[in-house]
Amino acid sequence: MNAEKIHGPVLLSVYLPAVLLGVSAQAMLILVPLYVIDIGGSLAAAATTVGCRGLGMMAFDIPAGILAARYGDKLVMLLAIGLIGGAQVGFTLTHDISVIYLIAFINGAGASSFLLGRMSYITSVCKPAARGRVIAMLAGSIRGSALVGPLAGAALAGYAGYAAAFYTAAGCTVFAFAVIAVFALHERPLLRELRFRSVINLCIEYRRVFSTAGVAAITFMLMRSARIVLIPLIGADIGLDIATIGLIVSISATVDVALFYPAGLIMDKYGRRATAVPSSALLAMSLAAMALASGFYSLLLVAVLVGFGNGLSTGIVMTLGTDLAPPERRSEFLGLWRLLTDFGSAAGPMVIGMTVAIAPIGIASLIIGGLGGLGSYVIYRFVEET
Incomplete structure (x- = not known):
């Protein structure tokens, strides 16, 4: 199986959005805690903000899976990116720490839902013999984003302020939304009803x-x-x-x-x-x-x-x-x-x-x-x- 057959179907629908979202997400991981401190929050508040994002991810893991089964992977990815972009803009609109906690939770919910939708999408469009290379390439792009995002985000925040960095991250997110909307395939949903009981049975x-x-x-x-x-x-x-x-x-x-x-x-x-x-x-x-x-x-x-x-x-x-x-x-x-x-x-x-x-x-x-x-x-x- 040549490289074009392996990576071609996911080049625009998976890899490009992964880079765009990866750079913006990795930048936000370092910028948001520093932003909390910059507006007068404590170190504990900055750490709690990161924790709220993690709670949002855990809280939406199973609901996102059920939604993807009911409405399809593409729609879930698009909705998730909407939450991520909204959260990135939302950080610029408030200095209230409690509101920032809520926004961080929403950001985590969007991140979890997108990751779930993307995993399910890859499973759907890639043959088993190619998945290892596709997912490794995807993981490599995420690791590359971890090198670029924090450096670029910190440099922009230092030069033009946190708001500029957050809006730039949101711009990358909007671009990723457009790419997925145009190039991702729409897979037929797998379930007719939403049932949490089915998740228990699956366990x-x-x-x-x-x-x-x-x-x-x-x-x-x-x-x-x-x-x-x-x-x-x-x-x-x-x-x-x-x-x-x-x-x-x-x-x-x-x-x-x-x-x-x-x-x-x-x-x-x-x-x-x-x-x-x-x-x-x-x-x-x-x-x-x-x-x-x-x-x-x-x-x-x-x-x-x-x-x-x-x-x-x-x-x-x-x-x-x-x-x-x-x-x-x-x-x-x-x-x-x-x-x-x-x-x-x-x-x-x-x-x-x-x-x-x-x-x-x-x-x-x-x-x-x-x-x-x-x-x-x-x-x-x-x-x-x-």
């Missing part, structure tokens, strides 16, 4: 999948979210300045981005386990090894290993979800899958936060590494090839 019917592959998904997301917190905290703990920590994070991200497409090729040629098992083990060991970092070079070495492990795992969570989703109940299944992954993303920083309140940061890295090791064993022992 029961696929309980083994959720208790094995679902645990794998939680483990990956826990480790991925933990690494974002651990590297800067450990860097600060051992006395590195902000610029040096930023350099380490950038080098780690560069290694991560370099591996996104090879990871997809390996998945499609040798199977999902060929990347899932070694990448989860490497991530777990390198995160645990952060406890031993004592200076620039030791932390850089471990961060590079983390980047390698994360890069090798590119797309594995989304690929497993799309592979395992039953065709007739795809959207509902992916809604549950998103709920699991969002739980893992929230759990990583929470575990670190609770640990550092009573113990050194090195203990937190050992705990995260230990949890990752247990998850890696579950993947090796219980997750079957898809």
